[in-house]
Amino acid sequence: MSEHPLPDAGLLALSRDFREALRHSIYLVRRLDADGELSAAQLSTLKMLLDSSEGSAEARGEANGVRVGEIARNLGVKVPSATEQIIKLERAGLVRREADPADSRAVRVKLTAEGHAAVESANTRRNAVMAGILGSLSDAERQALAAAIPVIGKINETLQP
Numbered sequence: 001m002s003e004h005p006l007p008d009a010g011l012l013a014l015s016r017d018f019r020e021a022l023r024h025s026i027y028l029v030r031r032l033d034a035d036g037e038l039s040a041a042q043l044s045t046l047k048m049l050l051d052s053s054e055g056s057a058e059a060r061g062e063a064n065g066v067r068v069g070e071i072a073r074n075l076g077v078k079v080p081s082a083t084e085q086i087i088k089l090e091r092a093g094l095v096r097r098e099a100d101p102a103d104s105r106a107v108r109v110k111l112t113a114e115g116h117a118a119v120e121s122a123n124t125r126r127n128a129v130m131a132g133i134l135g136s137l138s139d140a141e142r143q144a145l146a147a148a149i150p151v152i153g154k155i156n157e158t159l160q161p
Contacts, residue, residue, distance in 0.1 A: 032126040038118060041075065045085050046094060046119045048074055049111040065098060065108035094118055 007015070030040040038046070052066050072082035086109055089095040094115035100106035111119075134142060 029126070032129045033122050036122055036125065038122065041085055042089055042094075043119070043122050044075060045071060045082070045089060046111060046115050046122075049095065049109060050116060050119045053111055065110035067100065068097075068107050068109060071109060089115065 006012070033040075033043065036043070048071060049066055068082055068086060069079055071086070072079045075082060075085075086095060086097065090097055092114075093112060095109050095111055097107050097109055100108045134145070137145070
């Protein structure tokens with residue numbers, strides 16, 4: 001017998017529907033900046049580095065950057081794929097790689113000022129497109145969306161390491 005009983009049918013259906021909605025949302029977000037210079041994967045990598053640099057110096061690991069393995073895990077790819085993206089971003093001057101001071105075998109990646117500017121520019125473009133989409137919703141639909149955002153945030157927090 002299984003240690004974890006299966007959730008009820010209603011919860012399984014909600015899970016399926018929510019997962020599918022998220023999948024389609026990912027496609028939408030990837031198309032928001034289709035004309036941008038960076039790929040969706042590159043922007044995701046830069047955004048992850050930006051997110052890791054926010055907050056206090058201790059929380060953001062300012063002196064250390066983010067390990068390549070952690071970037072790969074967060075992107076859901078293998079280390080060689082993440083490394084390939086990082087090399088392209090480094091050549092573009094958007095990130096820099098440095099040896100990990102705590103482990104000479106590891107590499108850490110830091111966002112450059114140019115990388116930060118690229119993320120901000122992409123966010124501005126994406127937000128403008130999304131605002132146009134959200135503008136087509138009714139007030140009630142926008143309120144429902146606003147109410148759902150903290151719930152989605154709570155779900156996302158359960159996935160953090």
